[in-house]
Amino acid sequence: MKKAIVLNNLKHSFNNKIVLNNINLSVDEGEIFGLLGPSGAGKTTLINIITGQLRCSDGSSKVFEHDSYNLSADDYKEIGVMMDNFGLYERLNCYDNLKFYQMVDGNDSKNIDEILIKVGLYGAKKTNVSNLSKGMKNRLAFARAIIRKPKILFLDEPTSGLDPTTIEAIHKMILEEKKKGTTIFLTTHNMYEAEKLCDNIALLNEGNIVEYGKTKEICRRYNHQKKFKIHLNNGEDIELNINEESAELIKEYIINNKLETIHSTEPNLETIFMELTGKEFDK
Numbered sequence: 267m268k269k270a271i272v273l274n275n276l277k278h279s280f281n282n283k284i285v286l287n288n289i290n291l292s293v294d295e296g297e298i299f300g301l302l303g304p305s306g307a308g309k310t311t312l313i314n315i316i317t318g319q320l321r322c323s324d325g326s327s328k329v330f331e332h333d334s335y336n337l338s339a340d341d342y343k344e345i346g347v348m349m350d351n352f353g354l355y356e357r358l359n360c361y362d363n364l365k366f367y368q369m370v371d372g373n374d375s376k377n378i379d380e381i382l383i384k385v386g387l388y389g390a391k392k393t394n395v396s397n398l399s400k401g402m403k404n405r406l407a408f409a410r411a412i413i414r415k416p417k418i419l420f421l422d423e424p425t426s427g428l429d430p431t432t433i434e435a436i437h438k439m440i441l442e443e444k445k446k447g448t449t450i451f452l453t454t455h456n457m458y459e460a461e462k463l464c465d466n467i468a469l470l471n472e473g474n475i476v477e478y479g480k481t482k483e484i485c486r487r488y489n490h491q492k493k494f495k496i497h498l499n500n501g502e503d504i505e506l507n508i509n510e511e512s513a514e515l516i517k518e519y520i521i522n523n524k525l526e527t528i529h530s531t532e533p534n535l536e537t538i539f540m541e542l543t544g545k546e547f548d549k
């Protein structure tokens with residue numbers, strides 16, 4: 267599989283304070299990769315480094331085999347970035363923001379209306395950014411990131427602080443981009459978002475990657491309890507160890523139509539993060 271991003275022993279410090287510590291990571295072309303961590307973990311700094319906005323103190327970062335800090339104008343045509351307040355002009359309306367951006371790119375594909383419809387902002391085409399809600403701004407920032415049809419899309423907490431309907435809409439658009447073959451690097455501190463969207467995730471804590479893999483695999487790795495949680499239709503909740511005796515009991519519950527639900531007990535990412543770091547994920 268071709269690699270879209272390769273990070274080797276990447277380190278970064280601000281004023282002698284280490285904020286990224288020896289990051290080794292690769293992202294395959296076409297995958298959705300999620301960097302999950304509490305605020306202050308180093309997520310935005312890493313996106314700034316990979317997209318060439320910041321030079322790492324040590325190690326290397328490559329995007330499609332090109333050094334991040336030496337990306338050319340042509341390389342940037344293949345990169346879409348959505349970050350807080352990144353590149354939206356408050357005094358221009360939605361249409362003109364996208365038009366301006368296309369002009370800078372030397373792109374005259376005139377698909378602005380189409381994209382405004384897609385992100386649900388066609389009705390607000392002539393509204394200035396300063397008068398948009400946070401959810402509308404996020405959708406416009408998403409439109410701005412995808413308008414150049416990038417090969418790789420960086421989304422820094424694309425749904426943070428949004429209402430459930432807007433979150434759902436953005437998730438749908440992210441998955442549509444993936445279908446087109448776009449590689450997506452997103453950061454989030456929402457483990458449900460990571461679980462729903464990402465092919466692979468990394469848990470970042472104070473600049474260190476403390477876990478990496480597919481969400482379900484990671485959860486299975488930390489399933490120390492190995493039990494079944496059972497809810498019977500008389501309202502009783504029971505936990506059973508996985509053994510022959512339990513199998514007999516479960517069989518009986520099923521035959522006698524007593525079993526309502528049965529679940530395995532692997533922990534979620536939040537619990538795993540706590541086990542690894544001794545602290546809670548912030549919300």
Ligand SMILES: Nc1ncnc2c1ncn2[C@@H]1O[C@H](COP(=O)(O)OP(=O)(O)O)[C@@H](O)[C@H]1O
Nearest residue numbers: 280281285303304305306307308309310311312
């Ligand atoms: N420009 C900067 N100068 C100094 N420290 C910074 C700068 N940017 C970020 N930091 C620090 O680096 C750490 C990681 O920040 P950041 O990458 O923004 O984390 P996240 O995006 O995960 O919330 C934090 O401790 C933050 O205070």
Ligand SMILES: [Mg+2]
Nearest residue numbers: 309310311422
């Ligand atoms: Mg951040």
